[in-house]
Amino acid sequence: MSDQYRVTFVGFDADTDGQNAIERLAMKLGVPKQKVEAFTQGKFLFGISDKSKCLKQAKLLAIYGLQSKIQEVPSSSHTANNNAANERVFEALDYITSSLIRIEEKLEELEQRIDGQQKTDDDKEEEQWQSDDLFDELDLDSDPKPKSKKLLYTLLSILFVLLIVLGFSLAFPEMVQF
Template sequence: MGDQYRVTFAGFDADTDGQNAIERLAMKLGVSTQKVEAFTQGKPLFGSSEKNKCLKQAKLLAIYGFQSKIQEIQTSSSNVANHAANERVFEALDYITSSLIRIEEKLEDLEQRIDGQQKADDDKEEEQWQSDDLFDELDLDSEPKPKSKKLLYTLLSILFVLLIVLGFSLAFPEMVQF
């Protein structure tokens, strides 16, 4: 990572009208005049960049009558730590991506193996269905056990009683109060 620089405002040329220069520069850059005015008050107009780019920015400002200085920006340890953290995140994402690709390849291999085994199993099943050995093991003559209807009758009787109570309460609401 190279050194970073920023263009700062130093003043106007002697023969330059400040307001006119601000309006022309704002129109050229496609920014608001307030942003250019803020630049004349010490706020940055351009982001930090390489020295060559800052020199080009200073030449542009000189065309419109601005005097400027190029200042080196001190990189703080937090920027270095932030950059290192970003690098670790990118390395982790790269590892995850490559792991996902390997997993996807293994899944494709397993699908191909399973498809091959299923075809072989289907062929074996077709052969087995042709033999009567499977039917010999089954007890096809047994009748299903009759289910008890005691629970059904109990539920129906409770429902019937509740319907009678509901009808009575609707017919005579003054007699039945809950």
């Protein structure tokens, strides 16, 4: 891959009227005057191209009294790094999503087990109606205590907090350093 360059504005020649030069260049290039004015304020007039084309563009600007310089555009390694970072973020999000799906499936299984146990307990109580008289004399709590989901909700909230921290650290790695 060849190096890429871009032409940037430096200033006007000493004997050049800025407005006149802008108008003449806009007319020559067939672009609006505002675009050439934006070029003199730091925007780009020409796209990224190879060095020989940028030299021709700089010569054209010099004919109309605009001083310019050619800057090398960084290679695509920066873009490749961004793509790699984005890929890691997507992989992490995919892992998080699959983990949440597995947790949801486990919760559904536990709910089904709890519902099944309660139904079988009700069936057993109906079958043992004759022996209930013996237990009525004893002070036993026959109702099972409802299981608290506090631990489950605590673990889920910790998981979400960790997911948020992971997402933040992947989105802004320069701000979070472990």
